Amino acid sequence: MFAVRHLLKSRKHFPYAYAAATTTKSRLPMPAVPARVLIGLHTDSDCRNERLPQIQELSFRKMSTLPTSKKPGSVLEELYAATKPYAQLMRIDRPIGTYLLFWPCAWSIALSADAGCWPDLTMLGLFGTGALIMRGAGCTINDLWDKDIDAKVERTRTRPLASGQISQFDAIVFLSAQLSLGLLVLVQLNWQSILLGASSLGLVITYPLMKRVTYWPQLVLGMAFNWGALLGWCATQGSVNLAACLPLYLSGVCWTIVYDTIYAHQDKLDDLQIGVKSTALRFGENTKVWLSGFTAAMLTGLSTAGWACDQTLPYYAAVGVVGAHLVQQIYSLNIDNPTDCAKKFLSNHQVGLILFLGIVLGTLLKANDTKNQPQPALTSSAASSYASLTQKPEVLS
Numbered sequence: 001m002f003a004v005r006h007l008l009k010s011r012k013h014f015p016y017a018y019a020a021a022t023t024t025k026s027r028l029p030m031p032a033v034p035a036r037v038l039i040g041l042h043t044d045s046d047c048r049n050e051r052l053p054q055i056q057e058l059s060f061r062k063m064s065t066l067p068t069s070k071k072p073g074s075v076l077e078e079l080y081a082a083t084k085p086y087a088q089l090m091r092i093d094r095p096i097g098t099y100l101l102f103w104p105c106a107w108s109i110a111l112s113a114d115a116g117c118w119p120d121l122t123m124l125g126l127f128g129t130g131a132l133i134m135r136g137a138g139c140t141i142n143d144l145w146d147k148d149i150d151a152k153v154e155r156t157r158t159r160p161l162a163s164g165q166i167s168q169f170d171a172i173v174f175l176s177a178q179l180s181l182g183l184l185v186l187v188q189l190n191w192q193s194i195l196l197g198a199s200s201l202g203l204v205i206t207y208p209l210m211k212r213v214t215y216w217p218q219l220v221l222g223m224a225f226n227w228g229a230l231l232g233w234c235a236t237q238g239s240v241n242l243a244a245c246l247p248l249y250l251s252g253v254c255w256t257i258v259y260d261t262i263y264a265h266q267d268k269l270d271d272l273q274i275g276v277k278s279t280a281l282r283f284g285e286n287t288k289v290w291l292s293g294f295t296a297a298m299l300t301g302l303s304t305a306g307w308a309c310d311q312t313l314p315y316y317a318a319v320g321v322v323g324a325h326l327v328q329q330i331y332s333l334n335i336d337n338p339t340d341c342a343k344k345f346l347s348n349h350q351v352g353l354i355l356f357l358g359i360v361l362g363t364l365l366k367a368n369d370t371k372n373q374p375q376p377a378l379t380s381s382a383a384s385s386y387a388s389l390t391q392k393p394e395v396l397s
């Protein structure tokens with residue numbers, strides 16, 4: 001016992017064991033070594049020289065095998081690494097597609113509002129959520145169809161399915177979850193809207209195939225992406241007012257052809273090699289002429305929709321600003337510069353926002369215009385009839 005007490009007080013007699021126990025960051029306990037061994041090492045120099053390397057190796061081996069707990073940061077990192085490919089699959093990091101899908105819905109909801117009233121915020125929230133989910137589902141469907149094509153295109157070869165980060169089966173399971181969430185949002189609407197919304201699924205599924213058979217896949221994309229112009233009005237009013245919604249829908253289709261043709265010019269060289277078709281290849285060097293025509297058609301449709309809804313000055317001012325924005329896009333566009341094409345494409349988010357604000361302000365101003373309208377004057381016949389009714393009738397005796 002005296003020897004043990006002496007060893008504990010005099011660390012210099014067994015420096016190697018002490019160093020091994022105190023140099024670890026986690027301050028792990030020194031491995032248990034029989035007291036008799038330490039006593040032998042302390043009292044017998046020959047034994048110490050012979051056994052010391054063995055005990056030192058045993059000490060480090062036991063400390064290296066002690067269990068270590070995972071840090072909270074490492075768990076979050078693993079979770080991030082596991083979910084990142086799915087976030088990329090639904091383009092969470094590129095929200096422009098969600099915006100472009102949402103704006104036609106917002107236009108329709110705002111146009112359907114009563115005079116002097118704000119648009120239905122609950123509906124805007126539901127459609128915003130639905131746009132996020134269904135845009136992600138559309139991207140998953142697109143990547144499932146185009147997995148082999150994306151692997152051959154410089155801009156898309158790093159997508160999760162094309163690069164092999166996600167298997168095709170996992171993508172299908174993920175798509176099922178996305179569509180289930182989309183259905184959950186859709187059933188919050190009236191039954192007319194549920195039927196109308198479900199009918200757009202065919203366009204969403206078949207769009208990726210169009211680039212294989214026609215030079216107009218952007219037309220089909222526009223029909224799918226602007227379905228909300230019909231659905232938004234139906235969700236708030238219970239039916240579709242074709243006099244207002246049809247011109248709005250066709251304007252949205254023209255708008256989609258404009259911005260997605262600009263987008264498609266980024267990949268036109270790869271598309272030529274692979275054999276994929278697009279309006280960018282169809283229009284070629286005449287792209288600006290074609291896009292100018294579709295812009296004019298869009299502005300005409302928006303004006304018609306505004307007339308059908310008795311819109312006021314702020315709405316038509318917004319339509320004018322939208323026209324100027326698109327004209328600037330088209331005539332400053334360099335179709336041979338992918339960076340410029342991407343920049344012009346992304347700026348279309350501003351187009352949707354400008355028109356939405358114009359609709360809201362124009363609808364709020366409707367009430368003031370109605371109050372300031374002069375009341376129609378009574379005609380002479382109506383006035384005489386009114387005067388005769390006010391006379392006291394004669395009493396017959």
